[in-house]
Structure formats: C-alpha cells, structure tokens
Amino acid sequence: xxEDGKPxxxxxxxxxxxxxxxxxxxxxxxxxxxxxxxxxxxxxxxxGIEVVAGVAGGSLxxxxxxxxxxxxxxxxxGGFMLGAAAGMLNAFRNLRRWMGGDGNGPAQGQ
Amino acid sequence: MAGPLEQFEIKPIVRILIEGVDxxxxxxxxWMVIAVAAVYYFVVLGTRQHALVPGRLxxxxxxxxxxxxxxxxxxxxxxGMRFFPLIFTLFMFIFMGNMLGMIPxxxxxxxxxxxxxxxxxxxxxxxxxxxxxxxxARFLTFFAPSGAPVYMLPLLVPIEILSYCVRPxxxxxxxxxxxxxxxxxxxxFAGFIIALGVFGVxxxxxxxxxxxxxxxxxxxxxxxxxxxxxxxLHDAIHMH
Numbered sequence: 001x002x003e004d005g006k007p008x009x010x011x012x013x014x015x016x017x018x019x020x021x022x023x024x025x026x027x028x029x030x031x032x033x034x035x036x037x038x039x040x041x042x043x044x045x046x047x048g049i050e051v052v053a054g055v056a057g058g059s060l061x062x063x064x065x066x067x068x069x070x071x072x073x074x075x076x077x078g079g080f081m082l083g084a085a086a087g088m089l090n091a092f093r094n095l096r097r098w099m100g101g102d103g104n105g106p107a108q109g110q
Numbered sequence: 111m112a113g114p115l116e117q118f119e120i121k122p123i124v125r126i127l128i129e130g131v132d133x134x135x136x137x138x139x140x141w142m143v144i145a146v147a148a149v150y151y152f153v154v155l156g157t158r159q160h161a162l163v164p165g166r167l168x169x170x171x172x173x174x175x176x177x178x179x180x181x182x183x184x185x186x187x188x189x190g191m192r193f194f195p196l197i198f199t200l201f202m203f204i205f206m207g208n209m210l211g212m213i214p215x216x217x218x219x220x221x222x223x224x225x226x227x228x229x230x231x232x233x234x235x236x237x238x239x240x241x242x243x244x245x246x247a248r249f250l251t252f253f254a255p256s257g258a259p260v261y262m263l264p265l266l267v268p269i270e271i272l273s274y275c276v277r278p279x280x281x282x283x284x285x286x287x288x289x290x291x292x293x294x295x296x297x298x299f300a301g302f303i304i305a306l307g308v309f310g311v312x313x314x315x316x317x318x319x320x321x322x323x324x325x326x327x328x329x330x331x332x333x334x335x336x337x338x339x340x341x342x343l344h345d346a347i348h349m350h
Contacts, residue, residue: 046284046334052283053279054273054276054280056279057272057275057276058272082272083276085272085273086269086270086273086276087273087276089269090273090276090277090280
C-alpha cells in the first residue's frame, strides 16, 4: 500500500478518461488509413468488371424489352449505349472512392 | 487426369425429384451446409466461455466481430449497425466458403455465378426496399444527380437508374470471376507439373505462389463484397 503513490482520486477521472479516449480514437483512425488494403491490380480489375456489367446489363435489358414490345433493334442499341455509360459511371465512382474521394467530383487531399 | 474445369461440376449426392423439379442435394449444397456449420460452431464455441481475457478462439471471434463492425460503421455509418447481423453473416459465409474452397478436393460454392448472384440480388432488393421504406417516394430523387441542368435529366436519369440496376451484376460477377479464375489457374498449372517431368519444378513454384495468392483473394473478395454491401446501404440511408 504505497502511501505516497496512492491511487489518483476520482475528481479528475472524467477528464483523464476523455483524454485517453481521444488519444485512442486518434490512433485508431490513423491505423485504419494505413491498414486499409489496396491492390492496384484489383482496382483495375474491378473497374473492368463494372464496365462489362454495365454494358451486359443495359444490352440485356434493351434486348428483353425489344423482344417484349417488338420494337426491332432500337431498344437494344439504346440499352447498349446507356449501359456503357452506366458502367463507366460506376467504374469512375468506384475508383474515386478507393482513391479517397466521395464519388462525386474530384478527390480531395490527393 | 481431371480437366481444370471439372472441379466446378455440380454432382448430386442425394437425388430428390419433386414433380419433375430437380431439388437434389448436391456437393455445392453440402459445402454450403459445412460452411454454415463451421461459422456457427466457430462463433458459438468461441463465445461460450465469456472470458474477460479471451483465449485463442475467442480472440478470433472478437477479431472478426470488430473487423466487420468497423467496416459497417466506417462505410454505412452508425445507422447501418442495425444491419450488422446480416452483414456479419454474409461476410462469414462468403469468407468461410472461399476458405473451405482452398482445401484440396473440396468444392468452392462461391465460384458459381448463381450462388453469388442470388446473394447480391438479395442485398440489392433489400437495400432498395429499405431505401423506399426510409425515404418513401423521395428515394427516387436519388436518381437525379444534384446540380445537373434540367434539360440533361432525360439522359442522366436513365443512366443513373441503369447504373443502380447493374449493381447486383457487378457485385456477383466480381466474386464469382475471382474465385473461378483463380481456381482454374491453379489447376492448370498443377496439371503441368507431372507432364513436364523434371521441368515440372517451374509450374510447381507457380502453383505454390498461386496458392498463397488465392488465400489473399479469398479474404479480399469477401471483404470487397462486404464493403460494397455497406456502401449500398449507405446510399439507401443517406441518399448521396
């Protein structure tokens, strides 16, 4: 039982707790940023899949609508183009997000 | 010798035919059951002791919990924690499926597009329904990019809607392509080892490297699927 070094009182307990929590949360966010896995090869692969999925999805939708409504190849062509645009948009947003932006507009702090 | 694609073949174990509909219990279903059982016993056994200082198994369970909880909080926000049980289940199921697929002779059910597509479709439908439940018809404004001139909307809105609708496709294709391509590649290189005789050392080295790479992909694809689920949830909750 150290008489001099007796456990610190509870008067400043809240302050010390807050300080410790602050320090821990600071540490945690910096750790997270460093630990987040990033594979450049994987990023490129993902963007490619987004574009392909967009084109395939749009074309398929247009083709199905064509077959249903009997409107010739026009909805298929339109679906292909819109799908390509949608795929590009998805790929763009994905890459922006991985690079630290929010997916709308230029990335900040890069 | 078995071809590189034979490992993906679905074989019925118990034949069940009901009114001409094939409901057989297949090797794919068997490995799904094994994955569910493995995750269940992993979590139940790991948390059984409630130790303040966790043992090895409990540490692993706590690690997975913290990892997924961190993902949900970071990518979907605090409100997304309501869906933590679903996302944790999804992550553990995919992760366990990918890892079980690394056992030689086992079956990787995540290498089948129908499995991944159904999971992605459930996520997509659920997220969309939740978006409409939270915001009502206002959720439709999600498809009109803010700040765009009005005369551009007839072009932009279909693109936005389509880009939203192809999400389950890209989500499922990503997981399926990565698992299938990796396993096929491993099998192709493994097939060269005996055929090349002494020079089989080279494909053996590649197969060893690919095995390590596949473990990384197995984790990474489960991670990516989970992160994207959280991001879609974020879109439904915050609408931007």
